[in-house]
Amino acid sequence: MTVGARTRELLSLVVVGAIVGTAFASVYIARQEIVSTESLSYALFFLGLYVAAHVITRVTVPHADPYLLPMAGLLTGIGLTEIYRLDEDDAFRQGLWIVIGLLAFAVTLVVLRLDYRRLEGYKYLFGLGALLLLALPAMPVIGKVVNGARLWVELGPVRFQPGEFAKLFLIVFLAGYLREKREVLAQARLKDLGPLLLIWGGAMAVLVLTNDLGGGLLYFGIFLAMLYVATAQVWYVLAGAVMFVGGAALVYTQVGRVAERVRMWLDPWSDADGGGYQTIQSLYSIGHGHFGGTGFGQGVFTDAEGNLLIPYLSTDFIYSALAQELGLIGIAAFLLVYMLFAARGFRIALLAQDGFSKLLAVGLTFCFTLQTFIIVGGIVRIIPLTGITLPFVSYGGSSVVANFMLLAGLLLVSNRANARSGS
Amino acid sequence: MNQQISRLAVAGLILVSSLIVGTTYWQAWAAPGLEQRQDNAIKVVAQFTIKRGVIYAGDGVTRLAVNRTRRISGQTFYFRRYPKGGLTGHAVGYSTRARARTGLERSRNDYLTGANANLSTVLDTKLDELRGKTIEGNDIVTTIRWRAQQVALEALGGQCGAVAAIEPSTGKVLVLASSPTFNPNLVERNFAAIQRARGPCPVAPLLDRATAGLFIPGSTFKVVTAAAALDSGRFTPDSSFVDPGYCIEYGQRVNNYDTSSPFGRISFAQALQHSVNSAFCEMGKKLGPDVILDYARRFGFYEDPPIDLPSDERSPSGLYQDGRLLPKSEQRRADPGRLAFGQERMLVTPLQMAMVAGTVANRGVVMEPFLTARVKAPDGSTLTRFEPDELRRAIKEETAAQLSQMMESVVSGGTGTAAQIPGVRVAGKTGTAETGRAGRNTAWFVCFAPVDRPQVALAVVLQNQSGTGGTLAAPIAKRVMQALLRVPSNSEG
Numbered sequence: 001m002t003v004g005a006r007t008r009e010l011l012s013l014v015v016v017g018a019i020v021g022t023a024f025a026s027v028y029i030a031r032q033e034i035v036s037t038e039s040l041s042y043a044l045f046f047l048g049l050y051v052a053a054h055v056i057t058r059v060t061v062p063h064a065d066p067y068l069l070p071m072a073g074l075l076t077g078i079g080l081t082e083i084y085r086l087d088e089d090d091a092f093r094q095g096l097w098i099v100i101g102l103l104a105f106a107v108t109l110v111v112l113r114l115d116y117r118r119l120e121g122y123k124y125l126f127g128l129g130a131l132l133l134l135a136l137p138a139m140p141v142i143g144k145v146v147n148g149a150r151l152w153v154e155l156g157p158v159r160f161q162p163g164e165f166a167k168l169f170l171i172v173f174l175a176g177y178l179r180e181k182r183e184v185l186a187q188a189r190l191k192d193l194g195p196l197l198l199i200w201g202g203a204m205a206v207l208v209l210t211n212d213l214g215g216g217l218l219y220f221g222i223f224l225a226m227l228y229v230a231t232a233q234v235w236y237v238l239a240g241a242v243m244f245v246g247g248a249a250l251v252y253t254q255v256g257r258v259a260e261r262v263r264m265w266l267d268p269w270s271d272a273d274g275g276g277y278q279t280i281q282s283l284y285s286i287g288h289g290h291f292g293g294t295g296f297g298q299g300v301f302t303d304a305e306g307n308l309l310i311p312y313l314s315t316d317f318i319y320s321a322l323a324q325e326l327g328l329i330g331i332a333a334f335l336l337v338y339m340l341f342a343a344r345g346f347r348i349a350l351l352a353q354d355g356f357s358k359l360l361a362v363g364l365t366f367c368f369t370l371q372t373f374i375i376v377g378g379i380v381r382i383i384p385l386t387g388i389t390l391p392f393v394s395y396g397g398s399s400v401v402a403n404f405m406l407l408a409g410l411l412l413v414s415n416r417a418n419a420r421s422g423s
Numbered sequence: 424m425n426q427q428i429s430r431l432a433v434a435g436l437i438l439v440s441s442l443i444v445g446t447t448y449w450q451a452w453a454a455p456g457l458e459q460r461q462d463n464a465i466k467v468v469a470q471f472t473i474k475r476g477v478i479y480a481g482d483g484v485t486r487l488a489v490n491r492t493r494r495i496s497g498q499t500f501y502f503r504r505y506p507k508g509g510l511t512g513h514a515v516g517y518s519t520r521a522r523a524r525t526g527l528e529r530s531r532n533d534y535l536t537g538a539n540a541n542l543s544t545v546l547d548t549k550l551d552e553l554r555g556k557t558i559e560g561n562d563i564v565t566t567i568r569w570r571a572q573q574v575a576l577e578a579l580g581g582q583c584g585a586v587a588a589i590e591p592s593t594g595k596v597l598v599l600a601s602s603p604t605f606n607p608n609l610v611e612r613n614f615a616a617i618q619r620a621r622g623p624c625p626v627a628p629l630l631d632r633a634t635a636g637l638f639i640p641g642s643t644f645k646v647v648t649a650a651a652a653l654d655s656g657r658f659t660p661d662s663s664f665v666d667p668g669y670c671i672e673y674g675q676r677v678n679n680y681d682t683s684s685p686f687g688r689i690s691f692a693q694a695l696q697h698s699v700n701s702a703f704c705e706m707g708k709k710l711g712p713d714v715i716l717d718y719a720r721r722f723g724f725y726e727d728p729p730i731d732l733p734s735d736e737r738s739p740s741g742l743y744q745d746g747r748l749l750p751k752s753e754q755r756r757a758d759p760g761r762l763a764f765g766q767e768r769m770l771v772t773p774l775q776m777a778m779v780a781g782t783v784a785n786r787g788v789v790m791e792p793f794l795t796a797r798v799k800a801p802d803g804s805t806l807t808r809f810e811p812d813e814l815r816r817a818i819k820e821e822t823a824a825q826l827s828q829m830m831e832s833v834v835s836g837g838t839g840t841a842a843q844i845p846g847v848r849v850a851g852k853t854g855t856a857e858t859g860r861a862g863r864n865t866a867w868f869v870c871f872a873p874v875d876r877p878q879v880a881l882a883v884v885l886q887n888q889s890g891t892g893g894t895l896a897a898p899i900a901k902r903v904m905q906a907l908l909r910v911p912s913n914s915e916g
Contacts, residue, residue, distance in 0.1 A: 228427055228431065229427040229428055229431055230424070232424075232426070280462070281464070281465070283449055284457055284460075284463045284465045284466065285465055286446065286450060287449050287450060288457075288458075291450065291451065300465045300468045300469045301465075302468070302495070303468055305495065309468075323446060328451060332443050332446070332447070335439060335442050336443075338439050339439040339440070342435050342439060343432065346432035350425050350429070355424065358425075358428065362428055366431060366435060369439060370435075370438070372438075372442070373441075373442065376442045377438075377441070377442060380442065381445070
């Protein structure tokens, strides 16, 4: 090996720093009509942050996949640039969250660097933790309803979405539980369907209690994917999918908000000023990008009075903003980064030696992929729109921190697999 | 487990690929459709980040539409301002957020926004976009003679009416005035003020009476009838008629404007000079509606005037029934006698009547009227120059010469003496269309001058009048002609 994994990571990070620096500079030029040292120092700070993260990986996971961290850096960098373009104050807060996210990343790596597999021993604790986190927003006093969905917890000045962490806990629990029970489940006897039904019920309960179709779909999708990998039973997936659709259909008839979402998916123009407004404005934004995009900092997101045309632009709809400014060429490249990230993640799962590691890596990777699909698919009307965050890009603290922990998990599995095959 | 992981990986990659396909659909396939949607606020706003081209009057210096720059949350917007206010509210139109665009601002939007594409301009625009430069539109130089336009509006003096003037040999539109006019600067901010306007007629200040207003032509239509009569070879200027003061049609009397003094035996030329209805009524009965309307079509009736304005700001002239053009199959049943002197159900636009006068002046060839003289790039170089276009030959040169002579006699010693300009030979025709109610006449004057080398052909219309075209419209035509021919006006000192 001529160039070590970590050196490749560092070189990639320098390239990412240059890309993000250029992107930020172009926003800056569009806004101030000059390039100042501020734009340069921003890029340097950003690069410094990731070089620090790189130092941590060099120490804790020297054999880990070298491309995941630079890709995460690219995504957060592009996301932060777009957020800065939309609202400077939000960008400052998001920058802080990225620092906190990288701290969480470092802590995860340091704590679990010797053997993350001891998590398996606490699998039921993680399962319980996932349930608790999911139930938190439904609690009185601390639970908060934002945009019609009960997903938030407010503790004093800090507001966060416990669901973002619940999915990580759920993946750790499932990895441990499925590794242990996979032979039994693979026989596919009726009496073993209990847990399946339980989790299906859980997903439905989440859906009803929190009004969060996207979350329900995400948790249940992760569960089905991991179940399939563990048992190789396709009919589990089929039965699960049928049950989810059936359950969702039932919810559709019972919960007005979900029915509304489906109606607006099929024909947003039937209520262009009401329920379909977001979807339509977001499509106009995407369409306005055409092939080449308007360029960073030059998209149109406000009316001539400066009022934002698309609600939740920097959180749920950041993809629409990016699609307009980057154009088809840019946004396709951007989605390819997600695809590459997923491909590297699945590769880690393939290379991992033990069942827990494989399931953990597969769960984390699929979670990342499915979440991307649910939000972007909703925006481009492949599926009904549900408000969840675009990993690493959307404005939102909980999401950023949770995704850095997801990244740390993948690097830990990768490090172990590569260290054993390499030595 | 690796087989399952591989399959799941494929599924995951298909999910992300579908996002690329979905985005491609919206950005490539569906984007043009999205752009055309009325509620696309992004497209509307984006139009205002383009520095629109300036619209100039015919002198190439006087600016009719300019930009006002405003910076809103880091973005530069260009909004329109019209330095001459209501002067060219209809022809130039407006470009606003609230009410989109009208007039040249709409029909020439591609030039004004720099979207008129050829390979080199597309490359330039793309390079400018990459450099972060504002897209600049191209300037437009119109054919409008703004001082004459001002004279026309002053002469109309707030009454409901219009003046359309063209250069007969080219079709250049020199004056396109519709009264009451409106201030396009108010459209964005205070549209209600425009709508509140009250006046002596059904006001509708936004209606471009010159190109879209439909009026009963009255005796001015006799020019078309005379053209048909002469050109078809059925009559000569010396053909004689006996005027009893009325004409019998379908067993009923159709009276002259003034029945008290019948002319007795008169020639065709005298019939036009004094606008004798009975003579034209007899002529119409002999020609039949098909021949008259066929000639009307040659002058451009029954089609939108081919002027470079949005199609909904132009109206075709012709026989109307219930607000629609009468189909050709039903025109046979039109009353030829009344049609011949412009009553029946004939409705015309002032622009069309200016084209009729222009055709006679231009030896029988109809020119396409146009408002855009040339397009200038931001660096001042001329991108496109619009050349005059013949619509078609309507009548023989000989017919045009005979008509010209007959129309000159109208001004020299007939109903249109009020349009005489010392030292200039003027040919014209008056018209007073009766709506059957007192004070609701439509007064007309169509004319061209100088007869030997025509430089201007125009039509004046006034709604809701109690007087005649000869006393009310002809003096307005005279003032506008004086302004266009740069003849000092004597009557006003």
